Every structure is written in C-alpha cells, then in structure tokens.
Amino acid sequence: xxxxxxxxxxxxxxxxxxxxxxxxxxxxxxxxxxxxxxxxxxxxxxxxxxxxxxxxxxxxxxxxxxxxxxxxxxxxxxxxxxxxxxxxxxxxxxxxxxxxxxxxxxxxxxxxxxxxxxxxxxxxxxxxxxxxxxxxxxxxxxxxxxxxxxxxxxxxxxxxxxxxxxxxxxxxxxxxxxxxxxxxxxxxxxxxxxxxxxxxxxxxxxxxxxxxxxxxxxxxxxxxxxxxxxxxxxxxxxx
Amino acid sequence: xxxxxxxxxxxxxxxxxxxxxxxxxxxxxxxxxxxxxxxxxxxxxxxxxxxxxxxxxxxxxxxxxxxxxxxxxxxxxxxxxxxxxxxxxxxxxxxxxxxxxxxxxxxxxxxxxxxxxxxxxxxxxxxxxxxxxxxxxxxxxxxxxxxxxxxxxxxxxxxxxxxxxxxxxxxxxxxxxxxxxxxxxxxxxxxxxxxxxxxxxxxxxxxxxxxxxxxxxxxxxxxxxxxxxxxxxxxxxxxxxxxxx
Numbered sequence: 001x002x003x004x005x006x007x008x009x010x011x012x013x014x015x016x017x018x019x020x021x022x023x024x025x026x027x028x029x030x031x032x033x034x035x036x037x038x039x040x041x042x043x044x045x046x047x048x049x050x051x052x053x054x055x056x057x058x059x060x061x062x063x064x065x066x067x068x069x070x071x072x073x074x075x076x077x078x079x080x081x082x083x084x085x086x087x088x089x090x091x092x093x094x095x096x097x098x099x100x101x102x103x104x105x106x107x108x109x110x111x112x113x114x115x116x117x118x119x120x121x122x123x124x125x126x127x128x129x130x131x132x133x134x135x136x137x138x139x140x141x142x143x144x145x146x147x148x149x150x151x152x153x154x155x156x157x158x159x160x161x162x163x164x165x166x167x168x169x170x171x172x173x174x175x176x177x178x179x180x181x182x183x184x185x186x187x188x189x190x191x192x193x194x195x196x197x198x199x200x201x202x203x204x205x206x207x208x209x210x211x212x213x214x215x216x217x218x219x220x221x222x223x224x225x226x227x228x229x230x231x232x233x234x235x236x237x238x239x
Numbered sequence: 240x241x242x243x244x245x246x247x248x249x250x251x252x253x254x255x256x257x258x259x260x261x262x263x264x265x266x267x268x269x270x271x272x273x274x275x276x277x278x279x280x281x282x283x284x285x286x287x288x289x290x291x292x293x294x295x296x297x298x299x300x301x302x303x304x305x306x307x308x309x310x311x312x313x314x315x316x317x318x319x320x321x322x323x324x325x326x327x328x329x330x331x332x333x334x335x336x337x338x339x340x341x342x343x344x345x346x347x348x349x350x351x352x353x354x355x356x357x358x359x360x361x362x363x364x365x366x367x368x369x370x371x372x373x374x375x376x377x378x379x380x381x382x383x384x385x386x387x388x389x390x391x392x393x394x395x396x397x398x399x400x401x402x403x404x405x406x407x408x409x410x411x412x413x414x415x416x417x418x419x420x421x422x423x424x425x426x427x428x429x430x431x432x433x434x435x436x437x438x439x440x441x442x443x444x445x446x447x448x449x450x451x452x453x454x455x456x457x458x459x460x461x462x463x464x465x466x467x468x469x470x471x472x473x474x475x476x477x478x479x480x481x482x483x484x
Contacts, residue, residue, distance in 0.1 A: 083318075
C-alpha cells in the first residue's frame with residue numbers, strides 16, 4: 001500500500017479537553033478514505049491537523065513524505081471546511097476563480113469545478129442568495145479546482161439530495177482513480193460503503209481502520225451501522 | 240509575496256466591494272455630506288472652514304477605512320475563509336497587502352470626490368496643491384487599513400470590532416492638533432500626541448495649507464505615517480497564525 005498520509009501518536013488538546021489521545025493511522029494514496037464517527041469525536045480536529053492549521057501537542061503527521069502544513073503541500077491540497085467558507089458577497093464563479101488563481105489555475109479549471117458540483121446554472125449568482133445546500137457545493141467547488149493531489153473534505157455531502165450525493169461520490173471516486181487521495185468525513189453510515197477504506201473514530205480514538213468489507217466481516221454483520229455499534233461495544237467491554 | 244496571488248486577492252476584495260453598492264455610496268457620500276455641514280456651520284468664517292475641512296479630508300479616509308477593514312478582516316476570520324486561505328499557497332503578506340491596496344484604491348476615489356467638492360463647490364483655499372492633500376489622504380486611508388487589520392485580531396465579534404473605533408481613532412483625532420494646537424497642550428498630552436501617527440498626518444496637511452511648495456516637514460511627516468503603516472502591518476502579520484487551537 002502506497003501511503004499518502006501517516007499519522008503517529010497524535011495528541012491534540014483544544015482548551016482543557018484532549019480531543020485526540022495518541023491517534024495513529026495511515027491513509028493510502030489514490031483512494032477514498034472515509035472518516036466516520038459521531039459529532040464531537042475529533043474528525044474535524046484530525047482534518048485540521050492534516051491540512052496544517054491545528055496546533056498539535058505531540059506526535060507527527062506526514063503528508064506525501066513531508067510534515068503536514070509544509071508550504072509545498074499547500075500547492076497540492078484542497079480543503080473543505082465543515083461550514084461553507086466562501087465569500088457570500090461574491091458570485092459562485094468569482095469565488096471559484098479566486099481560489100483557482102491562488103493555485104495558479106485559470107478560469108477554465110474554476111468553471112469546470114463549478115459544473116462538477118452542479119452549480120453551472122447558478123454560477124453568476126451571489127453566494128448570499130443561494131440555498132444552504134448550494135452554498136456547501138459552492139464551497140466544495142473551490143476545494144476541488146484542478147483536482148489537487150490531496151483532498152480533505154469535511155462533510156461534503158451534508159444537506160444534499162440523494163441524486164446529487166450520488167453524483168458527488170462518483171466524482172470523488174473518479175478523482176481517486178486519477179490518482180488523488182481523498183479523506184472524506186461523514187456521520188452517515190450509508191456513505192461509508194462508498195469508501196475504499198474506513199477510519200472509525202470515537203472520543204478521539206481509532207476504533208477501526210479497514211475496508212468496509214473487512215469491517216462487516218470482523219463485526220459479523222452486513223449492516224455497517226450495526227457493525228460499528230458492535231465494534232464500539234466490543235471496545236467498551238475490552239476497556 | 241507572489242504577484243499573481245497579490246493581484247488576485249486585491250481583485251477579489253474590490254469585487255466584493257463592487258457587489259456592495261450601498262457601502263460604495265456611503266463611502267463616497269458621507270464625507271461630502273459632512274463637508275456640507277461644515278461649510279454651512281462656518282458660513283461667515285471661511286478661514287475656519289479652510290482649517291477644519293483640510294484636516295477632515297485626511298481624517299475621513301482614516302476612520303472609514305479603519306472601520307471597513309476591521310469588519311472585513313473579522314469576517315474572514317469568523318466565516319472560515321481565512322482558515323481556508325491559509326491552507327492555500329497564499330502568503331500572509333499577500334492577504335494584508337491585498338487589503339491595503341484594494342482599500343487604498345477605494346480611498347483614493349473617496350478622497351478625489353471629497354477634495355473636488357471641498358475645493359470647487361465650497362471654495363476650500365490651500366496654499367499647496369490639492370494633489371498633495373489627496374496623497375496624504377490616501378496614506379492616511381492605508382494607515383486606517385493597517386490598524387484595522389491589526390485590531391480585528393483582538394475582536395471576536397463585529398460588536399467588539401466597531402468598539403475599537405473609539406479606542407483607536409478618537410484619541411488620535413482629539414490629540415492631532417485640530418481642537419487644541421499640539422504645542423499648547425500640557426506636556427504629557429503633547430507626549431502622547433507625539434507618538435500617535437495621525438498627529439503627523441494632520442501636521443502634513445497643515446503644511447500643505449500654508450506653504451505653496453511641499454516642505455521638508457511635510458515629507459518627514461508623511462514618511463512617519465508610512466512607517467506607522469509598516470509597523471502596523473508587521474504586527475498584523477504576527478497576529479495571523481496558520482495554526483490555531
């Protein structure tokens with residue numbers, strides 16, 4: 001397995017609370033890895049650490065062989081924050097073209113990304129006038145411009161209708177097959193089945209790191225929801 | 240610093256401004272309305288109008304750009320766009336200079352409109368050139384931008400951000416020599432006035448008021464204000480952390 005991201009003994013504190021307790025995992029290159037867990041489990045904190053905006057207490061994160069947050073990595077990475085982070089007083093197209101320009105890319109790549117998230121018709125609309133779901137997609141468009149080598153997407157499909165969700169997941173898988181590494185967080189289990197690998201995180205600890213099939217097999221059920229419940233209970237018994 | 244990224248950022252900030260027609264209207268009209276009030280207040284005392292209007296031409300851009308910038312930068316912080324920008328190749332300096340250039344340009348338009356009204360409509364009389372007045376006004380505006388960028392780091396909400404205006408701007412306006420000549424202040428007040436950048440901006444404007452050619456004092460004052468801009472920008476850059484808790 002060719003490794004894109006390697007996290008070793010990561011400890012992160014936010015305020016007085018320890019969010020990640022010596023967290024370790026590896027994320028393979030050219031695949032979609034799902035990061036699943038209840039809200040407050042540390043998914044966003046782990047993603048912030050991987051993109052290099054989180055203060056880390058101890059441990060290491062290596063992305064493509066370099067320490068997370070290195071200047072050279074910023075050219076190869078797209079990050080979608082959980083709350084849409086686009087300029088409400090610009091149009092969708094203006095937002096996309098600005099983020100494209102930051103990566104040295106042009107209008108064509110920006111417009112392609114806007115089309116990819118199904119906002120072609122709304123490209124000239126101010127983000128402030130979009131619906132919640134459209135606004136999330138505008139934010140997603142700004143992350144996927146030019147198919148970066150690493151995409152860290154914090155709940156990209158929340159609030160989207162089933163058809164769009166399906167299209168977005170197909171697009172993610174297509175980007176992975178083109179060689180990109182995607183880390184996608186979700187708290188919806190039906191999305192887990194679409195990932196090549198799963199990381200299940202609960203209260204800042206890794207509970208499972210495997211393929212969906214292996215997670216089902218080890219828990220002895222075909223239902224991923226049920227599988228996760230069983231893994232969590234098994235761990236509680238062990239602890 | 241990357242020229243393409245700086246240009247894209249400046250363009251983005253100007254585009255945001257362009258979509259906000261009401262802010263543009265307020266930026267251009269408010270100084271004109273205030274100058275009109277001033278004109279009629281000192282209807283029969285044109286010398287007093289000349290003295291105050293000249294200083295006001297430099298103070299408006301400072302106040303307005305301070306407010307606009309501190310809110311704009313606070314929005315970058317609170318809406319998550321700043322966090323996202325810091326995961327891209329954008330450098331801190333690209334962002335700070337982008338704001339400085341974009342709002343500096345906006346201030347130049349504002350100063351041109353206000354000066355045109357003051358000189359042509361209300362007969363403002365200065366010995367020196369209106370172009371120098373506009374130059375000082377733009378440097379003042381950039382000072383407002385730089386202090387706004389810095390102060391936004393200390394505000395969590397827009398309510399807090401607007402309250403930095405009385406903290407940062409009012410003492411400077413009170414002690415800049417407009418109300419009481421600086422050399423007639425009590426020693427300790429004059430000492431405070433000596434370290435406030437707006438005092439030098441106002442002195443530079445007063446130099447333009449009474450001398451037909453730019454004086455050495457005026458250039459020195461302008462250099463001091465520009466130096467204050469650099470200091471504020473460096474401090475603002477220090478408050479922009481890529482990694483946060």
